[in-house]
Amino acid sequence: MFLQVSGVTKQYVTNQGTIFTALQNIELDVEEGEFVSLLGPSGCGKSTLLSLIAGLSEPTEGSVLLKGQKITRPGSDRGVVFQEPALFPWLTVFENVMFPLRKKYRKNQKEAKQRVMDHLKMVQLSRFADSYPSELSGGMQQRVAIARALAMDPMLLLMDEPFGALDEQTRQVLHGELERIWMETGKTILFVTHNIQEAVKLSDRVVIMGTQPGKVISDMRIRLPRPRQQFREKMVQIEQEIMDILGQEIDKVIKGELSDAHSG
Amino acid sequence: MPILVKRLIFFVALVVIWEGLFRLNLWPPTMLPSPVQVGKTVWMGLADLTLVYDLIASLRHLLIGFSIALCIGTLLGVLLARVRTADETLGILVLAFQSVPSIVWLPLAIAWFGLTETSVIFIVVLGGTFVMAMNMRMGIKNVSPVYIKAARTMDYTGPDLFFRVIVPASIPHAVTGIRLAWAFGWRALMAGELLSTGPGLGYTLKYASDTGEMALVIGVIILIGFIGILTDQLIFNRLEKNVLERWGLETAA
Ligand SMILES: Nc1ncnc2c1ncn2[C@@H]1O[C@H](COP(=O)(O)OP(=O)(O)OP(=O)(O)O)[C@@H](O)[C@H]1O
Numbered sequence A: 001m002f003l004q005v006s007g008v009t010k011q012y013v014t015n016q017g018t019i020f021t022a023l024q025n026i027e028l029d030v031e032e033g034e035f036v037s038l039l040g041p042s043g044c045g046k047s048t049l050l051s052l053i054a055g056l057s058e059p060t061e062g063s064v065l066l067k068g069q070k071i072t073r074p075g076s077d078r079g080v081v082f083q084e085p086a087l088f089p090w091l092t093v094f095e096n097v098m099f100p101l102r103k104k105y106r107k108n109q110k111e112a113k114q115r116v117m118d119h120l121k122m123v124q125l126s127r128f129a130d131s132y133p134s135e136l137s138g139g140m141q142q143r144v145a146i147a148r149a150l151a152m153d154p155m156l157l158l159m160d161e162p163f164g165a166l167d168e169q170t171r172q173v174l175h176g177e178l179e180r181i182w183m184e185t186g187k188t189i190l191f192v193t194h195n196i197q198e199a200v201k202l203s204d205r206v207v208i209m210g211t212q213p214g215k216v217i218s219d220m221r222i223r224l225p226r227p228r229q230q231f232r233e234k235m236v237q238i239e240q241e242i243m244d245i246l247g248q249e250i251d252k253v254i255k256g257e258l259s260d261a262h263s264g
Numbered sequence B: 001m002p003i004l005v006k007r008l009i010f011f012v013a014l015v016v017i018w019e020g021l022f023r024l025n026l027w028p029p030t031m032l033p034s035p036v037q038v039g040k041t042v043w044m045g046l047a048d049l050t051l052v053y054d055l056i057a058s059l060r061h062l063l064i065g066f067s068i069a070l071c072i073g074t075l076l077g078v079l080l081a082r083v084r085t086a087d088e089t090l091g092i093l094v095l096a097f098q099s100v101p102s103i104v105w106l107p108l109a110i111a112w113f114g115l116t117e118t119s120v121i122f123i124v125v126l127g128g129t130f131v132m133a134m135n136m137r138m139g140i141k142n143v144s145p146v147y148i149k150a151a152r153t154m155d156y157t158g159p160d161l162f163f164r165v166i167v168p169a170s171i172p173h174a175v176t177g178i179r180l181a182w183a184f185g186w187r188a189l190m191a192g193e194l195l196s197t198g199p200g201l202g203y204t205l206k207y208a209s210d211t212g213e214m215a216l217v218i219g220v221i222i223l224i225g226f227i228g229i230l231t232d233q234l235i236f237n238r239l240e241k242n243v244l245e246r247w248g249l250e251t252a253a
């Protein structure tokens, strides 16, 4: 198995000193080259799971294996695209994408530069190589972040609601672009979202998570050929199915928040 | 109307009103001389180079003290930001020192270095160091965690992470620190020079006051204010603006 999350539990000690279980006994297998979405209501632990796989934090129990190797720390074999803009504002677009290559390509600057330009072309931003992030729109910044993550040639691309902050039109365009990049590079992608349409449109599999505590409640395979625009009806049907599964979870969250509001 | 023109008109009007009031003989010239007298005195001082020498001496004190303050302040700030125990102990001392007006250190400076230029520079160093340290500390502590996380996923750790990510990310705060260190240093310099044996603008101010040359007193005061605003607007304001813009923070500022 390419990526294997087994028996993972993640607990936090809250400020009040109590123990909060963000994830409980998560089992998740991902095969090489798969596009898998993690879908679930806010607070179900999607980001927590992603950061465990990225190696940015450690599970309380269980283990995460990548090609049989236990993940204990971050590394360039896993590229991460964060939800919030994570480009370095003091570097140009070119320098940002060059950033992960600096050490690896120390002896071969020319190849590194070529690699950066290739990846900027891939996200169609080579014209903006010398711009600074603050001069780009949010969508353009996320494309640079994708180029930066891919430039270091990771085995696995982890994306945490990368298009969450974008308007619908930009989002549609980037869906197309991401799908194309995925098919071109053959990378394995784990894609966090709370947007059902996005998940159905892009993924081979949609892993649905529930909350309190965070857990996997369903794992659906989407067997539609790509591009999927032509199967609008079929997609709507699947979306409805997912909606039904998620409905109960969302009710749970809302009830929880309402009772918090009343008691607090 | 361009802002420069507005300002020019304002200052010309100010001088004209001042001259006008002066001519009404409302007060004796020893209290406040006319702008024409002040202008003449400053011009003469510049022409016979006495004021130029004072200016050079003052700027020399300031530049030396300011440079030392930046070095110590930066290192101190990094230490406070990175070492928790240092922050909890030394940090509170730095905070206390920051609230002490730097002229208070003069007796100490005189005891250590005598009535020399070193004393003046020492005062300037103390004036700038602590504010630089506090701003540097803030800059490093406030580095957005997502930058650090992102860098770690790209195999950056240790010194590489520190110098390639944390330091550049803290530049906006550092620049504010530099600007404040210069402003504080400038004030400290004048206080120190007033009580020194020269050379320097502050010393000349004191000397002119002792010998009753009121025109020179006013002239030096204007010169001090002029240089303060000139450096702030031409160098530090621009620097800060450029940095904030580049770092994408101009809206927050
Ligand atoms: N460092 C932490 N300390 C304590 N609790 C935390 C910490 N990080 C996350 N949590 C809690 O863990 C739960 C899951 O958080 P997480 O950010 O993974 O949710 P999410 O599914 O990504 O939600 P969203 O869709 O809103 O981004 C939340 O209830 C959150 O409050």
Ligand SMILES: [Mg+2]
Pocket: A046, A047, A048, A160
């Ligand atoms: Mg999240």
